[in-house]
Amino acid sequence: MKRPLEPSAEGRGRIVGITDGVFAIALTLIVLEIRVPPHEAVHSEGELLAAITALAPRFLTYALSFLTLTIFWFGQQAQHGLIARSDRRLATLNLCFLAFIALLPFSTDLLADFLEFRVAVLVYWLNLLMLGVTLFASWWYADKNEMLAGDVDAETRRTVYQRIIKAQILWAVGAALCLFSPLLSIAFILLAQLVYAAAPRASLLRKFIG
Amino acid sequence: MKRPLEPSAEGRGRIVGITDGVFAIALTLIVLEIRVPPHEAVHSEGELLAAITALAPRFLTYALSFLTLTIFWFGQQAQHGLIARSDRRLATLNLCFLAFIALLPFSTDLLADFLEFRVAVLVYWLNLLMLGVTLFASWWYADKNEMLAGDVDAETRRTVYQRIIKAQILWAVGAALCLFSPLLSIAFILLAQLVYAAAPRASLLRKFIG
Amino acid sequence: MKRPLEPSAEGRGRIVGITDGVFAIALTLIVLEIRVPPHEAVHSEGELLAAITALAPRFLTYALSFLTLTIFWFGQQAQHGLIARSDRRLATLNLCFLAFIALLPFSTDLLADFLEFRVAVLVYWLNLLMLGVTLFASWWYADKNEMLAGDVDAETRRTVYQRIIKAQILWAVGAALCLFSPLLSIAFILLAQLVYAAAPRASLLRKFIG
Amino acid sequence: MKRPLEPSAEGRGRIVGITDGVFAIALTLIVLEIRVPPHEAVHSEGELLAAITALAPRFLTYALSFLTLTIFWFGQQAQHGLIARSDRRLATLNLCFLAFIALLPFSTDLLADFLEFRVAVLVYWLNLLMLGVTLFASWWYADKNEMLAGDVDAETRRTVYQRIIKAQILWAVGAALCLFSPLLSIAFILLAQLVYAAAPRASLLRKFIG
Numbered sequence: 001m002k003r004p005l006e007p008s009a010e011g012r013g014r015i016v017g018i019t020d021g022v023f024a025i026a027l028t029l030i031v032l033e034i035r036v037p038p039h040e041a042v043h044s045e046g047e048l049l050a051a052i053t054a055l056a057p058r059f060l061t062y063a064l065s066f067l068t069l070t071i072f073w074f075g076q077q078a079q080h081g082l083i084a085r086s087d088r089r090l091a092t093l094n095l096c097f098l099a100f101i102a103l104l105p106f107s108t109d110l111l112a113d114f115l116e117f118r119v120a121v122l123v124y125w126l127n128l129l130m131l132g133v134t135l136f137a138s139w140w141y142a143d144k145n146e147m148l149a150g151d152v153d154a155e156t157r158r159t160v161y162q163r164i165i166k167a168q169i170l171w172a173v174g175a176a177l178c179l180f181s182p183l184l185s186i187a188f189i190l191l192a193q194l195v196y197a198a199a200p201r202a203s204l205l206r207k208f209i210g
Numbered sequence: 211m212k213r214p215l216e217p218s219a220e221g222r223g224r225i226v227g228i229t230d231g232v233f234a235i236a237l238t239l240i241v242l243e244i245r246v247p248p249h250e251a252v253h254s255e256g257e258l259l260a261a262i263t264a265l266a267p268r269f270l271t272y273a274l275s276f277l278t279l280t281i282f283w284f285g286q287q288a289q290h291g292l293i294a295r296s297d298r299r300l301a302t303l304n305l306c307f308l309a310f311i312a313l314l315p316f317s318t319d320l321l322a323d324f325l326e327f328r329v330a331v332l333v334y335w336l337n338l339l340m341l342g343v344t345l346f347a348s349w350w351y352a353d354k355n356e357m358l359a360g361d362v363d364a365e366t367r368r369t370v371y372q373r374i375i376k377a378q379i380l381w382a383v384g385a386a387l388c389l390f391s392p393l394l395s396i397a398f399i400l401l402a403q404l405v406y407a408a409a410p411r412a413s414l415l416r417k418f419i420g
Numbered sequence: 421m422k423r424p425l426e427p428s429a430e431g432r433g434r435i436v437g438i439t440d441g442v443f444a445i446a447l448t449l450i451v452l453e454i455r456v457p458p459h460e461a462v463h464s465e466g467e468l469l470a471a472i473t474a475l476a477p478r479f480l481t482y483a484l485s486f487l488t489l490t491i492f493w494f495g496q497q498a499q500h501g502l503i504a505r506s507d508r509r510l511a512t513l514n515l516c517f518l519a520f521i522a523l524l525p526f527s528t529d530l531l532a533d534f535l536e537f538r539v540a541v542l543v544y545w546l547n548l549l550m551l552g553v554t555l556f557a558s559w560w561y562a563d564k565n566e567m568l569a570g571d572v573d574a575e576t577r578r579t580v581y582q583r584i585i586k587a588q589i590l591w592a593v594g595a596a597l598c599l600f601s602p603l604l605s606i607a608f609i610l611l612a613q614l615v616y617a618a619a620p621r622a623s624l625l626r627k628f629i630g
Numbered sequence: 631m632k633r634p635l636e637p638s639a640e641g642r643g644r645i646v647g648i649t650d651g652v653f654a655i656a657l658t659l660i661v662l663e664i665r666v667p668p669h670e671a672v673h674s675e676g677e678l679l680a681a682i683t684a685l686a687p688r689f690l691t692y693a694l695s696f697l698t699l700t701i702f703w704f705g706q707q708a709q710h711g712l713i714a715r716s717d718r719r720l721a722t723l724n725l726c727f728l729a730f731i732a733l734l735p736f737s738t739d740l741l742a743d744f745l746e747f748r749v750a751v752l753v754y755w756l757n758l759l760m761l762g763v764t765l766f767a768s769w770w771y772a773d774k775n776e777m778l779a780g781d782v783d784a785e786t787r788r789t790v791y792q793r794i795i796k797a798q799i800l801w802a803v804g805a806a807l808c809l810f811s812p813l814l815s816i817a818f819i820l821l822a823q824l825v826y827a828a829a830p831r832a833s834l835l836r837k838f839i840g
Contacts, residue, residue: 036736
């Protein structure tokens, strides 16, 4: 007998649909804050070039958030690919993760507007932290409730936990650097994101980031 | 002979596509109203922290609407999973449901801006009510026109109706509380949403929310 | 040998994906213009109620555009379901159709802001006309190039043409009414959309709208 | 044993999902900059008509960007259809491509606001160039790492490279024309996009654009 909201293949497909939708919108929304300079303020080619150059912090934070979205898109996808069944709670955890993805354009704008303020770096880091927490929680829930695919061995289970924790340690170190300088902090986090996004094959780095 | 818009598997898949799209956008749009404080007004770390703290009502209503979207996403999905065929009218009812989902960011902003006004609470509640009405209507239509899957028994049919009505009773009680205080009203509705989203196993609660 | 962009099932699926995406966004964007009244202007429950009531034209045009989107979503879907193969030109025609769907939030806002102006009604009607033209062109192209499914008979082919033309005649009549009064025009178009969206079974109406 | 993020059919499907999402949003966002004239500035039918006519550059750049999005949507689709497997790096290259698609609404607005400035044309061209670069890089990566479908022959491989390069040469010529006049530059690029979008059968043109 069919009961509403039993775990099903359709349910799994819908999580994928809404996840990719939220990521696509977040990717596009972070660009919206790169505003075209007002026409009144520009009277020559030189002034237009200067106005566009002044947008540099926005392009920097755009790149940063784009990398962050990329990393978490892969993170969610890697997990999802190893989960065989899903129930309503796991789906809710996934939606919580999406809620923090949807907040990323806000944190990014804040950072772009207040690059020199520690509070802005900390809000951005808090956003990264909550993304890690929700991702960790959903893996933990799926693991405890035997929702993983049958051929996922103990090592892979551990690897997923470790990857999340290692990335969070890196970002926490990055955030702590804002005690010295918020810009140093951002540079460190940006570098960390670049390393993750490039998915290097160099064995030393690979060993660390898992 | 093929005729246009006969009920088909493709039609069912497209309702899913447009539904997940609207939910993904609504989830992201409610965040858009959490605006980064203007740079001119902030001169120190303390002022930035204060400006972000002042956004608290927005984060509260964001959480509220996120929970609401979660609950209705599951509600639509639960129904849809039990419906075997669809025609143009059922699809239209589903689009009406989406029209009120699309209005939710408006109701949420109104609530965030006018937390202390009863009218704002009532508009928000009216939005919730219309979501229930369209969901009820589409289930009723599918039920009457024998569009449910063959293995959906009478009890499941009733359960779906009851769940919608029970949730609406809870929200109506919540809305009525604004006679005493709009904030009490919001707190009650937020609590109700939390209970639904958490999908508790405790038998007493389960029995009530179905 | 595989060649790029040969007609394929994947290509068909992607047209569906981008179409549902654009419709979902258009549905949500038309709501964005329903703006929450500014907090400074509201000092009592009565004033808030008045401010919300003053948004009535926006809700009216929202309903109108929602119905329009519904009708064209079904129109595109009905056609697409009868087309077996697709090439790059047919896909381009479909994208042109989407370009005018994406313009609908603009036409709607214009109408809401200038309800009493004929020019606003004409721009809205022009948008409806171009949607019909692109839909007609893509059906005509698929028909001429034998891209329809094998079991689509001559009568169904004609029906699709006739439906598009009949709807356009209705809207042209509606637009012409703005010679008397723009509001009359809008009322007529709104009524026509309601009839289409409700998909009545009454034989007389059915006979006319096909 | 399952390992996270192994190349899979699901991974391929998700790239399609996020790609179509970003394109759908970009298509719709470029319209957002076509702003309804402010009500205060319009007192007669004539003034409204004039205000709408004044939006002409926006409609022109909308058409231009719509064509550009169309061309790159087909470009991405053509490539994707020939790639059998995907890994994380190929997916990252695809996301980089999407990052520049997401920037297109910005470049378009800049162009619409500063039609007469060379810097605006160059920024727009730079956006087109980066789209070509990321598309070229992902084809090159898939080619070198044997990720193409088995039945893709050497000629098809070459054709994909050549198409990207030929289009970039055309746009570079167009951009260079801004030495004479930015408007000439835009007219040339618009013409080039029209030719690509129309996908002519005329053998001479076909031979050139591949």
